[in-house]
Amino acid sequence: MVSSNSKKEFVGWGKSLVIAAGMAALIRTFLFSPYIVEGASMEPTLHNQEKIFVNKVYYSSQFTRGDIVIIKGSTENYVKRVIGKPGDTIEMKDDQLLINGEPYKEAYLSENRKEAKSIGSKLTGDFGPIVVPAANYFVMGDNRLKSMDSRNGLGFIKQSEIIGKSEFVIYPFSDIRTVK
Template sequence: MKSNSKGEWKSWGKALFLALGIAIVVRTFLFSPYVVDGESMEPTLHDHEKMFVNKLNLTNRLSRGEIVVIKGKEEYYVKRIIGLPGDTILMKNDNLFINGVLVKEPYLSHNLKLAKQMGSKLTDDFGPITVPKDKYFVMGNNRLYSKDSRNGLGYFSKEQIVGESEFVFYPFSQLRNTK
C-alpha cells in the first residue's frame, strides 16, 4: 500500500497554499507583530518587546491615548496619540491641556516621579498648537527621551498609522494587554 500517492501530495499542496494565503491576508490586513525599538514608550513598553498590532478598521477607532505604530520616512515608530485633527494642544508645567481642558495622563505617573526626583520637568512647555486637519499629534511616554511630534517627527496622517497596539506577546513572562 502506497502512503504518499499523487492525490495525497496534491491535497497537502492545496492545504499549504491555503494556509499561506490566509497568513498573508491576516498579516497584511488584520494583525502584525512589531518589535519595540528604543525606550521612548518606557515603562509602558520596553525596548525589544514584541507586540501584536491591530490593523483592522483603524479609521473608526483612532482615539486619544491609543498606542499606535506609525510609518515614518525611514522607520516605524511606536507612540501614543495625544492630539486628534483640529485639537489645540498646550503643555504647561507637565500638565496637558487639549482644547482648554486638562487631560489626565495616568500612564506618565512613574516617569513624572523620576523627572521630579531629577529636578526637571518630564515634558517641556509648548503650545498652544493646533493639529492640522487630517493629522495626528503623537508623543512617547518617556518624554525626556522620545523623538515625537514635538521635536522632529511632526504630525502624521491616518494613512501613516499602521495599527494600534493590542498586547505584548514576548517575552512570554511579560505577556500583557497594552490597552
C-alpha cells in the same frame, strides 16, 4: 512505487499548505501583525525588544486619545501614543497637558514624572497652543525625556501613516499583557 491515491493525497496536502500560507500572508498584511519595540521612548508602558501585536483593521477615524499606534516612517516605524486628534488644540504648561483648554490626566506618566522630578526636571517641556490639522494626529512617547515625537522631529502624523493600533504584548512570554 507511489499509488495514485498517494499522489492525490500529496497534491491535496500541497494545495492545503499553499492556501494556508496565502491566508497567513493576507492576515499579516491586512489584519494583524507583530512588531518589535525598539528603544526606550514608550517606557514604562512598553520596553525595548518587546513584541507587540498590532491590529491593522482598527480604522484611523476610530483612534482615540491614549491609543498606542504604529507609525510608518520613511526608514523605520515608530510606536507612540495618540495625544491630539484632528481639530484638537494641544498645549503643555507646567508639565500639565491641556487639550482644548482643559487639563488632561495622563496616569500612565506617574512613574516617569517621579523620575523627572528626582533630577530636577519637568517631564514634558512647555509648548503650544497648537491646533492639530484635519486628517492628522499629534503623538508623544510615554518616556517624554527620551522620545522623538510630534514635539521634536516627527511633527503631525498623517492618518495614512498610521499602520494600526497596538493591542497587547506577545513576547517575552513572561510579560504577556494588554496594552493600555
